[in-house]
Amino acid sequence: AQSVSQHNHHVILSEAASLELGCNYSYGGTVNLFWYVQYPGQHLQLLLKYFSGDPLVKGIKGFEAEFIKSKFSFNLRKPSVQWSDTAEYFCAVSFYNQGGKLIFGQGTELSVKP
Amino acid sequence: DTEVTQTPKHLVMGMTNKKSLKCEQHMGHRAMYWYKQKAKKPPELMFVYSYEKLSINESVPSRFSPECPNSSLLNLHLHALQPEDSALYLCASSQAEGNGELFFGEGSRLTVL
Numbered sequence: 001a002q003s004v005s006q007h008n009h010h011v012i013l014s015e016a017a018s019l020e021l022g023c024n025y026s027y028g029g030t031v032n033l034f035w036y037v038q039y040p041g042q043h044l045q046l047l048l049k050y051f052s053g054d055p056l057v058k059g060i061k062g063f064e065a066e067f068i069k070s071k072f073s074f075n076l077r078k079p080s081v082q083w084s085d086t087a088e089y090f091c092a093v094s095f096y097n098q099g100g101k102l103i104f105g106q107g108t109e110l111s112v113k114p
Numbered sequence: 115d116t117e118v119t120q121t122p123k124h125l126v127m128g129m130t131n132k133k134s135l136k137c138e139q140h141m142g143h144r145a146m147y148w149y150k151q152k153a154k155k156p157p158e159l160m161f162v163y164s165y166e167k168l169s170i171n172e173s174v175p176s177r178f179s180p181e182c183p184n185s186s187l188l189n190l191h192l193h194a195l196q197p198e199d200s201a202l203y204l205c206a207s208s209q210a211e212g213n214g215e216l217f218f219g220e221g222s223r224l225t226v227l
Contacts, residue, residue, distance in 0.1 A: 032214040043118075044157070044204065044218040090156055092214075100212025101170070104156035 002026050002095045006105035013081050014113050021076040021108050023091030032094040033074040034102070035065055039087045047089075050074065061085070083114045117141055118219035120205050126225045129195060135222045137188040137205030145169075145211040146188040148180060149204040151221070157204055163188060164211040195226045 007022035025031065035047040048059025055067040065076045074091060091105040118139045127133050137146065145164045149157035162170035163182040171180075177199075179191040188205055202223050206216040 034214065036218075043220040044206075044216075046215065046217075049215055088154070094212070094214030096212075100214055101159065101162075102214055102216060107154070107156050109154065 002093070002098055002103055004091055004093045004103050004105040006089075006091050006108050008108045009106070010109045010111070012111045012113065015083055016080050017112075019076070019078040019081045019085070019110070021089055021091075021110070023074045023076065023105055025072050025074070025091075025093045025095075025103075027072060030096040032096075032100070033065075033067055034092040034094070035059065035063070035074075035076050036090045036092060036104075037087050038090065044090070047076070081110075081112050083112045086110060086112045118205055118207055118217050120203075120219035120222050122222055123220065124223050124225075126227065127192065127195065128227050129197075131195075132191070132193045134192065135190040135203055135205075135224075137190075137219055138186055139205075139207040139217070140186055141207060141217065142185075143207035143209055143217070144185060145208045145213065146182065147206040147208075147216065148178075148188070148190050149206060149218075151202045151204055153202075161190075162211060169211055192224070195224075197226050200224055200226045 003026045033050040036044045037047045038044050050057045050067045058064045089108045094100045094102050121136045148160040151157045160174045161180045166182045177194050181189040202221040204221045205219040
């Protein structure tokens with residue numbers, strides 16, 4: 001079965017630190033890639049997505065992600081985090097050979113200290 | 115704010131009760147989804163409706179019964195639930211099944227006593 005793995009369960013950073021959250025997926029041919037964020041007590045929101053084209057995609061709130069096909073990775077980055085970035089971050093992959101079903105990684109809890 | 119509306123936001127029910135969760139979207143999306151999410155865990159897919167027909171049932175127990183009355187509405191009927199069914203139930207929609215870009219509601223937090 002196809003799978004998505006996120007390397008970090010819980011990341012703690014100080015404000016202004018740089019962020020990189022890892023995401024890898026199992027080989028499965030053509031994929032669409034997503035990062036979702038869930039702020040405390042709020043609904044899941046799309047941060048950014050990759051369908052095709054430029055592998056470096058920019059999302060909301062200064063986030064970006066890079067698709068590296070050879071490494072089956074889609075890491076999330078932000079140069080300088082803020083306290084308001086404290087949230088749970090989910091990588092999700094839609095595999096064409098599974099009818100496009102969206103599979104989520106286990107999530108990374110980000111805590112940003114002021 | 116999300117364009118997918120779920121009611122109720124909170125629900126407490128006993129194991130013999132029958133209740134329903136409701137979801138509504140007006141984005142013209144033709145695929146709608148039910149997910150279950152436990153604390154600090156990713157959403158787990160339960161059901162997918164595509165063009166108002168059940169497309170995917172992820173081996174969900176029959177005490178959960180989905181219904182899609184029309185293209186904008188999705189219900190989840192609950193009966194004889196167990197305490198381990200307590201979770202956040204999320205509704206989502208997308209333009210079409212397999213599109214991958216899901217829009218989520220805020221969820222209905224269910225507690226089964």
